[in-house]
Amino acid sequence: MTIFESTSEVPLGAETTFDWHARPGALTRLSPHWAQEIVEESYPPIAPGSVAQVKTSVPGTYGLVRRPFSSVHSEGPSRFSFVDELKKGPLSQWKHTHEFTSVAGGTKIDDHIEFSMAPQGSTSSTGASLTTSRPPSTPAASGCSWISTSSNPRMRPC
Template identity: 30%
Template sequence: MTRHIFSAKATIPTTMEKMLAYHAHPRALQRLTPLPVVVQMIRDTRTSPQAGEVEFVLWFGPIPTRWHVRHEAGPIETSFADRMLSGPMKYWHHQHIFREADGGIALTDQIEYEYLDKGFWALFGRAALAPVMLRILFAYRHWQTRRGTAIKSA
């Protein structure tokens, strides 16, 4: 099979401090996951966005999809990545990259992924994590990030 690359970019009108804090929050995944998908945390050993492991279940209605990911350093200091150790994909590596930019913080989500070859989870992954679904998901995530990191005026 083939590995695919998905990338979503947005400039968020916030500070680096707020952006990093938002993504370090223990409930960041729940905040960034749109209904009707529900996140059930099983185990979270993260000591920072760049270190530790998380096991969780994403409930797509009645269908539970268990993920086990390792959080690690990303390509620059103000970034992190999550790498799937087990779950509904053959390969999943998601980089969250934050850079200072005019108007706030440039947020880049870049995912390298590969679907399973056969079986139910192969079909499920191709449906639930198809490129169009990823575009919708990351439009929602960037909207939630804007809301969650907004700079309140005095």
Template identity: 30%
Template sequence: MKTFLLKSSLWLPTPRAELFPFFADPGNLQRITPPWLHFKVLKSSTPEIRRGTVIDYRLWLRGLPIRWRSEISVWEPPFRFVDEQRRGPYRRWIHQHLFTEKDGGTQVEDLVEYAVLGGALVNRLLVRRDLDKIFAYRCRVLQEIFAPGPEGLGAHLD
């Protein structure tokens, strides 16, 4: 199975101890997900995210309804957490969220290892473009929330 890696990095002028709790609330997933996905958290097994939390979502992608279940496999506040798809559109999805103190703020990094049906061709033509748009949107929204001025600029996608 061919796997791919998506990297997204964003510096925010917010201390890690203040930023991390935002990501511990499953309701904020909806807030940082593009509206064109019609993303909705259906159920979370715990009110706050922690190791073992299972979250069920619904979204629409390219006109198709998708159900997604992820589990938090690593929970190390305020440094990192990892969610893994248990059911959903990918053959593999492991998403690391990393929070590093830097220059009086926090470097927020997303590392996503994923695999898709159809391999490299489907990834190149469809999936990677969608993921790049989704993570670019996420960076913009996080900047609007935590760094509304020019000091919040600093997003990067690989």
């Protein structure tokens, strides 16, 4: 299993930041077009048992080859957190914990991803390898950043 962690800070309260992620369309707003295509967001978006379905880019294909990936949401370890876990996709395991913690001046966002790649030698229907040493793309790792107005916090497009 591989672990990928990322931390960022935003100038908004933890509740506001968590609520932004819980609003309809959050997955679409967070997803760079080259990393994945949103097939279906559930409503409410991060409620326990809700499912998100995307077509994620196979590493090294620059978005030309995409594989179905669905994850189911559950409660996280703290009040302002949630987890999405692999339901179906090209990986053998994926568990992404999102935690939002109040800090001086805003919120610290911690992303903790545990994943295992597909078995060695696995290929897509086009023959592209599905194994890589790089973690899957995440907004925090892709250079996205927050833009904040008093009533409309949002991510800067990736």
